[in-house]
Amino acid sequence: MISFSHAPVMLNEVISVFKESQTPLNVFLDGTFGRGGHTKALIENFPGVHVWGMDQDEEAIAAGKALSLSNLTLVHGNFSEFEKKIVEQKSFDGILLDLGVSSPQLDDAGRGFSFYHDGPLDMRMDRSQKMTAADIINGWDEDELIDLFKNLGEVRNPFRVVRAIVHDRKTTLFTTTRQLAGMIERVSGWRKKGFNPATQYFMALRLQVNGELQILEETLPKLMNALADKGRAVVITFHSLEDRIVKNIFKNNPELGRPVSKKVVKPSREEQKFNPRSRSAKLRAFERGAYEY
Numbered sequence: 431m432i433s434f435s436h437a438p439v440m441l442n443e444v445i446s447v448f449k450e451s452q453t454p455l456n457v458f459l460d461g462t463f464g465r466g467g468h469t470k471a472l473i474e475n476f477p478g479v480h481v482w483g484m485d486q487d488e489e490a491i492a493a494g495k496a497l498s499l500s501n502l503t504l505v506h507g508n509f510s511e512f513e514k515k516i517v518e519q520k521s522f523d524g525i526l527l528d529l530g531v532s533s534p535q536l537d538d539a540g541r542g543f544s545f546y547h548d549g550p551l552d553m554r555m556d557r558s559q560k561m562t563a564a565d566i567i568n569g570w571d572e573d574e575l576i577d578l579f580k581n582l583g584e585v586r587n588p589f590r591v592v593r594a595i596v597h598d599r600k601t602t603l604f605t606t607t608r609q610l611a612g613m614i615e616r617v618s619g620w621r622k623k624g625f626n627p628a629t630q631y632f633m634a635l636r637l638q639v640n641g642e643l644q645i646l647e648e649t650l651p652k653l654m655n656a657l658a659d660k661g662r663a664v665v666i667t668f669h670s671l672e673d674r675i676v677k678n679i680f681k682n683n684p685e686l687g688r689p690v691s692k693k694v695v696k697p698s699r700e701e702q703k704f705n706p707r708s709r710s711a712k713l714r715a716f717e718r719g720a721y722e723y
């Protein structure tokens with residue numbers, strides 16, 4: 431059954447990071463508002479807090495407005511634009527980035543993120559943006575597609591799939607998710623039970639359409655600099671490439687902040703069972719202040 435709700439990942443773990451902070455949580459930036467699961471819990475746990483909730487998806491902002499929370503200001507936009515879009519507030523006591531897509535985005539066939547449901551080959555989180563997944567599949571040349579699937583999809587051998595894309599699109603352009611996924615399934619075959627070969631190709635397309643890795647790499651340092659003294663930032667990633675970016679930013683720039691705990695936090699077994707989408711999640715928390723690695 432399709433549910434257009436979103437189960438917030440590692441909710442208790444996120445709240446604990448801010449409960450254990452030395453800085454009172456007065457002003458908070460939720461850069462990936464989604465359906466506001468984390469924001470709602472933060473407001474419940476810190477009644478005096480004012481949350482700035484950003485999301486690049488208009489539907490997330492509309493759903494947030496329907497919550498009618500008095501201590502929440504919603505801003506439609508990419509978190510990379512936080513300085514430009516939130517001019518009233520220069521510093522935050524806490525920041526959350528819960529990266530990737532939400533369940534409503536994945537479950538709505540019309541958004542084109544999922545190869546289980548047939549829909550347009552779209553994958554834009556921000557539908558005011560121009561480039562879609564179809565533009566990449568139908569427009570990029572063979573070498574560019576190979577690099578994309580190798581680098582962002584971590585597909586070891588994308589050559590046959592890319593050749594088929596380039597061949598097939600000469601007669602019929604790719605326009606739907608099942609059209610592309612069906613071709614990948616046919617060409618790649620099913621190697622491992624339960625693992626659709628289209629998974630990695632769809633991941634690469636989604637990361638590229640939304641510029642996710644580049645935005646994270648460029649914006650996380652700016653967000654750390656916008657934290658109050660001893661303020662904390664939590665980043666939840668769902669992809670090894672994202673997690674590596676987060677880890678390396680702090681390794682290479684210790685002046686940005688120190689990790690709150692040595693180990694990365696993962697969802698409990700119970701959470702993974704109740705919410706299978708949480709399985710790949712990794713939480714890292716950082717506190718503003720220099721740190722020697």
Ligand SMILES: C[S@@+](CC[C@H](N)C(=O)[O-])C[C@H]1O[C@@H](n2cnc3c(N)ncnc32)[C@H](O)[C@@H]1O
Binds near residue numbers: 467
């Ligand atoms: C995993 S969901 C967040 C769920 C949210 N924490 C909750 O509890 O409902 C990710 C959300 O962040 C948004 N998003 C992802 N990258 C973004 C970016 N760079 N700027 C703004 N929003 C972004 C997506 O549109 C999506 O709604």
